[in-house]
Amino acid sequence: MLPAGSYWMSMAAPASELRSALAADPMVPARWRIDRRGRELSDVFTVELSPQDHPLPRHWSPGQFNMLYVFGAGEVAISISGDPANQYRLVHTVRAVGPTTEAMSRLRAGDNLGVRGPFGTDWPVVAAEGADLVFVAGGLGLAPLRPAILHALANRGRYGAVCIYFGARRPQDLLFRQQLERWRGRFDLEVEVTVDHAATDWSGPVGVVTKLIERGNFDPLSTTAFVCGPEVMMRFAAMELAGRGVDPDEIHLSMERNMKCAIAFCGHCQWGPHFVCKDGPVFPYGRVVDLLTITEL
């Protein structure tokens, strides 16, 4: 935050100094332009953004999120879904589900978004080097995992087996379907996709995503797992992974709560003793296992 009175002091300062001071304030959004907007599913879209303000934004890591501000509509926390190798191209995949995200869905290439961030903890992809990697995604949960998957693929030689297990509602609800098909075509990846129910033209597995974990080809004793999806799905996926022998502290979940300030001031995202915006969103399962079963927490 700016020190009290600094705004008025900076009125007399050069514009570049003012911009630097504002950029250092995590509550002030920077302008990012929508370069590309694409539809993923009927209610899910992806925006690709490039920075409009200087200085350039801070480095982000897979698993972190930004606060996206639709001018005049509101602000929402959205995980980054792009390639961490391209730090100045922010990619966010969003479900249009409320007034702010619906307003965002109406923006087009050339429009600006306000961006605060990046915030929160990340998937520990560097600490996981040397281990097998298991990604378990459910529904839209593949989006926050994608930066970590792309990092792993770009550094494939640093990991053992890499397994992606993805569960969705129906075959027509598969996020990033083309990319999933490309990944399935690689010889150094295990990609399995299951749906909750399907018509007879679907040739893949049907059933819950935990079934894929059960028969997955990874070494549980040398595995780091990243899990993202609806909370109930994460709970059962983590239980299945732990049941196969994966260390609970090597199972990482991305939690979702109502984030407002994103810097652990407002308390909207408090989850037991944690602020999800600052202590999370990525938590080791071993640290939060008891919280996951507390009713209405």
Add this chain to the structure above:
Amino acid sequence: MAVKADVGELLQQHPFFADMDPVVQEILVGCARNERFNAGSHLYREGQAADRIFLIRHGRVALELQVPGKNPIVVDTVDAGEVTGWSWLVPPYNWAMDARAMTLVRAISLDATCLRGKCEADPMVGYQLYKRFIPIMGKRLYAARRQLLDVYGSPR
């Protein structure tokens, strides 16, 4: 006899029979048969007598429910190393859904009447079988309940 011995080997290799008492395996092998289903053919159909269980060795099987006026809905799949068909355990011993081979399927089938007879004759055989079936049934029941939650649906 040669055919029986082959089936016995196949049974031993299937995870369902892992660690099963060899004596019980030897008793059960008499009920076993090696089968093949081409993609699109049915292992069983809803309402028919549940006369076999299938230990899938290769391929994938869709468990489907027929919906009047619509295409069938696939509610579960069974892959190599898994088992399908426990209606033989529960009166009135009729299949509760269709099982369709999604790919070429190789399976060992166990004749239900033969199995029930051996279970009645030797409770140890029944115990060994139930000990393997109950966890599978439990797991499928829990999975079906989780599917009912429709967790990936729009939060609206």
